[in-house]
Amino acid sequence: MTVTIKDVAKLAKVSPSTVSRVIADNPRISHKTKERVKIVMDELGYHPNFNARSLINKSVQAIGLVLPNSTEKVFQNPFFPEVIRGISKVAHDKEYAILISTGETEDQIYNEVVRMVQGGRVDGLILLYSRVNDKVTNFLIDRKFPFTMVGKPHVNTDAITHVDNDNYNAGKSVTDFLLKLGHRQIGFVGGSLSLLVTVDRLRGYEDALAAADVPFNKEYIVHEEFLREGGQEAVKELMSLKKRPSALVVADDLMALGMFNTLAEMKIKVPDHLSIISFNNLLLSEISRPPLTTVDVNIYQLGFQAAKCLIEKIMNPQEPAKRIIVPFTIIERNSCTTK
Amino acid sequence: MTVTIKDVAKLAKVSPSTVSRVIADNPRISHKTKERVKIVMDELGYHPNFNARSLINKSVQAIGLVLPNSTEKVFQNPFFPEVIRGISKVAHDKEYAILISTGETEDQIYNEVVRMVQGGRVDGLILLYSRVNDKVTNFLIDRKFPFTMVGKPHVNTDAITHVDNDNYNAGKSVTDFLLKLGHRQIGFVGGSLSLLVTVDRLRGYEDALAAADVPFNKEYIVHEEFLREGGQEAVKELMSLKKRPSALVVADDLMALGMFNTLAEMKIKVPDHLSIISFNNLLLSEISRPPLTTVDVNIYQLGFQAAKCLIEKIMNPQEPAKRIIVPFTIIERNSCTTK
DNA sequence: TTGTATGCGTTATCAA
């Protein structure tokens, strides 16, 4: 059916190994036969079989992306396409294929990863999240399988190459920003506490409050999914408090956006009645009404660097673990005002 | 290094073929040995090697997605993540992996596809575009390789399974919509004419004008990329005409959004001075100012159906070619008004 | 510089 190395060999009147060497551009093959074989390859439309090759090389020239969740949910948030843009850039340059996980639950994803790795489907993985006690991470460490992480590892931080923002300081800066505007009732809307990004930013938030002698109020802390619905839930909760916050730190632009609808229904105006600062600087943060004051975390770079490090690691297993901190910037728009 | 079928065989005191049969759940193996082998597999942490298996099966349980362009560009438009959401849903259900193309130019993408196909990296492909004289399409037809298309094939329409909107009627409906509002100077901003979606909608637009006895004005037709910049270019061009259009049909929400900035600079108000109706009903069309009147083309379904058909085709090569038309709906918001 | 033989991990065929 498909044309193999043998077909080429036969027609070129050489042995299969010679053809194989021509493909690998082995220097010990005469220029003449190289040419001849190449012509036959073209003629026959020969292309090497990846699976056969991988079987020997133990390399498939592919990297896998592990999402925190089902693609279905995750791709609702423009954060992920944007990381993938960065990843894809280097994958393409280095001629690696990209495989994406599709599992829906944590367990499904774990099993998928195990199959990918053990089955030899990928040479390395990028984890697009960092979670406490993550089975996937533990498995990969255990197997000594090459991977990098967007975010900060829960444990073995120094042994795992990862690309992250300084989320502690980001959380702090953002809170300081609101404090400077005169706010004292500042709410914090994060993702799950099992996500390290939440933990770090929350710590920054707490420390900023403490430094300003603002008492910490547990009721002001809410955790929800990084989706519009998450923002809606969060704001409902916070705005039903007897003492409403006057400003909010929100972990994601999409959540902030979700809040807008709910707040409108409640006749609460942003920023007049409630200041909101969020994270990610997605396109939508620029076009929303009001435009969001947000933290640009440089998503593209996050992906780009993670992919770059991964491929380095794959090509050279001795490559030491790295930590890369991508800088963030507060983009001031119109969702915050003085208290 | 990795544990193979032979290791399991040895420890379970059976032959490798028996182990293989246990994996395949072959009925001719006694329940007893099946259990024994399974225990050993667990013990050793055995997982089948995908590449070896594919070598024989000629099936890799993976589908490839071919983007019209570099991931870098394409993922700026939320259309694609949304199609992928639909695709991913069925891929996951059927246990297929997803590979995405990363090529930047048409030629690079073509070569990538050839390598994917000939190299046996995927069992089938989904083309996320439809283009005139597309090398990729021709190659796949020629090779009789399973693929489906989101969009309408340029040629061999009946022989290629594809999922599309009725873009002719969509273009017509949208133009009628503007005509009913009293507009006569209606501009059309599409993507490249090599994209069939543009061609179809343009025909609908023209026919609607003709039916309403509105003269067709060539100057009112502009073609740009499906990006914000594309919208900006287009609107600059159209608004520099001596006789400006009073309404625009725009091929994509993101383009429409791009127009907003430029129009603001020009002190042209939407919809007061210019009505805009666009396509796709992306999230951003809902939050933009003003919210966009747009056509919901049901992107998720487009992807979902394309994936479903592809996998059917892979599992049964006899499966006849299908055409699936996903319905569209005009979502009226506030970017259009009467003339 | 080139060819032969062997093996990668699995499945399928044939025998037992």
Next chain:
DNA sequence: TTGATAACGCATACAA
């Protein structure tokens, strides 16, 4: 019900 053997397509050690 199970085992031995060949084959999938390619790469490499060893020979020539």
